Amino acid sequence: MSEVLDFTPPRRPSRNAHRLAASPMPLQVRGLSLELEGKRLLDQVDLTLLDNGITVILGPNGAGKTLLLKCLHGLCQPTSGTVLWHVDGLERPPVLEVRKAQALVQQKPVLLRRSVLANLKFAAKLRYSPIPQGLLENALALARLDHLASHAARTLSGGEQQRLALARALILKPKVLFLDEPAANLDPASTVLIEEAIRAAQSAGTKIVLITHGLSQARRLADNIVFLHRGRILEHSPADKFFSEPATVEAEAYVRGEIVL
Numbered sequence: 203m204s205e206v207l208d209f210t211p212p213r214r215p216s217r218n219a220h221r222l223a224a225s226p227m228p229l230q231v232r233g234l235s236l237e238l239e240g241k242r243l244l245d246q247v248d249l250t251l252l253d254n255g256i257t258v259i260l261g262p263n264g265a266g267k268t269l270l271l272k273c274l275h276g277l278c279q280p281t282s283g284t285v286l287w288h289v290d291g292l293e294r295p296p297v298l299e300v301r302k303a304q305a306l307v308q309q310k311p312v313l314l315r316r317s318v319l320a321n322l323k324f325a326a327k328l329r330y331s332p333i334p335q336g337l338l339e340n341a342l343a344l345a346r347l348d349h350l351a352s353h354a355a356r357t358l359s360g361g362e363q364q365r366l367a368l369a370r371a372l373i374l375k376p377k378v379l380f381l382d383e384p385a386a387n388l389d390p391a392s393t394v395l396i397e398e399a400i401r402a403a404q405s406a407g408t409k410i411v412l413i414t415h416g417l418s419q420a421r422r423l424a425d426n427i428v429f430l431h432r433g434r435i436l437e438h439s440p441a442d443k444f445f446s447e448p449a450t451v452e453a454e455a456y457v458r459g460e461i462v463l
C-alpha cells in the first residue's frame with residue numbers, strides 16, 4: 203500500500219492523549235521506499251524524529267536526501283511505507299493539521315510572483331487573523347530585506363531569496379521545519395544570520411530537519427545526524443558520536459572529506 207501521510211480519520215484523544223501530547227515524537231517513518239523510473243531511490247527507510255534537537259541529514263550527492271525530505275513533507279509519494287505524524291496529541295491527525303504543522307524551504311525557493319512584503323503577508327494571513335503588529339517588520343529585519351520590501355521577490359538574488367523563504371516559513375511557526383541546504387547560496391554573514399534564526403526557531407519549539415553539505419555547519423548546528431547513502435540510512439546518531447566515531451566506512455570517509463560513491 204502506498205501512503206505518504208496516514209489519511210485515516212483522527213482517533214479520538216484517548217486516555218493516553220495527555221501522554222501523546224507530551225510525546226517527544228512528532229514524526230515516525232516506517233519502511234519507506236521510493237522507486238522512480240525503475241530505480242529504487244529510497245530503500246526501507248525507518249526513522250523516528252524527536253521534537254527536540256536539530257536533525258541534520260548528511261550524505262553524498264544523489265544519496266536521496268532531497269527525496270526523503272520531500273516524502274516527509276508530502277510532496278513526494280513513496281512507493282511503500284508510512285510517514286506518521288503526532289500533532290496535538292493525535293496519533294493520526296487530520297491531513298490539514300499535518301500540512302499546517304510543517305513547512306519546507308527548498309534549495310531553490312518557490313516564491314510568489316509578488317513583492318517581498320506580499321510574500322511575507324501571504325504566509326502571515328495563513329497563520330494569523332489579524333496579523334500581529336510588527337510581525338512583518340520583524341520578518342523583514344530577520345531576513346535583512348527591509349530595503350527590498352517592495353521589490354518583486356523573484357528578482358532577488360539567490361541568497362536573498364533563500365533568506366526570504368526562511369523568514370516566510372518561520373512566520374508560519376511550524377512544528378517541523380524542513381530545510382534543504384538553506385545556506386547554499388549565502389555569503390558568510392548571511393550564513394551566520396540564518397544559523398541564528400534556525401537556532402532561535404528551535405529554542406522556540408520548532409523541530410528542525412536540515413540538509414547540508416557543509417560539515418562545519420553540521421558540526422555547529424546538529425544535535426543528531428542522519429547519514430544517507432544510496433537511499434539507505436546507514437547511521438542515525440548523536441552528532442558528537444557521529445563525528446568522533448562514525449560507525450560505517452562510508453560515513454567515516456564522508457567525514458574525512460573523501461569522495462563517497
Ligand SMILES: Nc1ncnc2c1ncn2[C@@H]1O[C@H](COP(=O)(O)OP(=O)(O)OP(=O)(O)O)[C@@H](O)[C@H]1O
Pocket residue numbers: 238239243261262263264265266267268269270
Ligand atoms: N524525478 C526523478 N526521477 C528519476 N530520478 C530522480 C528523480 N528525482 C531524483 N532522482 C534521482 O534520485 C537520486 C537522489 O536524488 P536527491 O535529489 O534526493 O539526492 P540528494 O542526496 O539530495 O543529492 P544532492 O546532494 O546532489 O542534492 C539522484 O540520483 C537523482 O538523479
